Amino acid sequence: VRTIAKPVAKLIDEFSRLPGIGPKTASRLTFYLLRTPKEQALALADALRELKEQTVFCSTCFNIAEASPCPICRDESRDRSIICVVEEPLDVLAIERTREYKALYHVLHGAISPVEGIGPDKLKIHELLERLKVEPVKEVLLATNPNLEGEATAMYLARLIAPLGLRVTRLALGLPVGGDLEYADEVTLTRALEGRREM
């Protein structure tokens, strides 16, 4: 005798396939949704469907959007002389939240990682170089993650872009604001020392 209803088992299973959601969390979420009004589960179901059916990648910057080109690429008030290169659409969001950057983006959709078999050809690098040829770009800000893969990707891109005579920059590394010097790792502290500025 099966003692768990099939729809319950199926939802636990589907939740478990999401990254960072183990079987225990998946059960907890499923039984939470069993108890809540039908509307909440259906709203989540609709949101999932709409995510896949009503979004596209911008054909210019490859950010996720409802239409291509995306609102950022279409926005004529933005500075078209800088392109900020990031790994993921989430990174665009993070930079937008600062309200400090008013230029363009290019989403690579990953970083070079020989271990995971991700070579430059799997990323939107060719598309970036094509943009640099035709758009009035003066600076490429490499905002890939400050980890092994992100650094390797930035180095690779810097070497490709250098011959084009453009300014190539990278986000500053240092202590996080609100952080505690005592708990900073050695590498971050080394970068903070190297990047020290006059007051």
Add this chain to the structure above:
Amino acid sequence: VRTIAKPVAKLIDEFSRLPGIGPKTASRLTFYLLRTPKEQALALADALRELKEQTVFCSTCFNIAEASPCPICRDESRDRSIICVVEEPLDVLAIERTREYKALYHVLHGAISPVEGIGPDKLKIHELLERLKVEPVKEVLLATNPNLEGEATAMYLARLIAPLGLRVTRLALGLPVGGDLEYADEVTLTRALEGRREM
């Protein structure tokens, strides 16, 4: 200019409404689903819909099931003289996984909690008492959680059931198997001492 696609924002929002899922995890899950094949997001959407549309509560034990009465209540090979009283359907699953219990259940759908405004009338307690009147029950195993609310609920039920002349039992408290005596909290250790058995 909105810089995040509406379907993306909506899904982040819906994920954030789930317990234990903060805005960061909600973003991470959403962008993960953006990258995966359409099928995975749609399978999750379907599972959510089916959870609400293809499950019911068993009219006898109030466990979640595809039909009422549920397979456990229908199973004629089960011992009908014991009812195990639990707070949630997840608890039924946990006990079934032991493969040690082959009798019936009753799901209260919560525990008495004056702080949260949950009185006995909000739980399936009346329904339990009705079952005890008509079913051939000899023992009620109170398997509510070993915390404040669960203990209070068990005490409350024990007092109601005592006049019926049935055996009322409670799950043993003690050290968890594989646990470390050194790290056991005082209350658990006290219970383990009180419940010590001859070898």
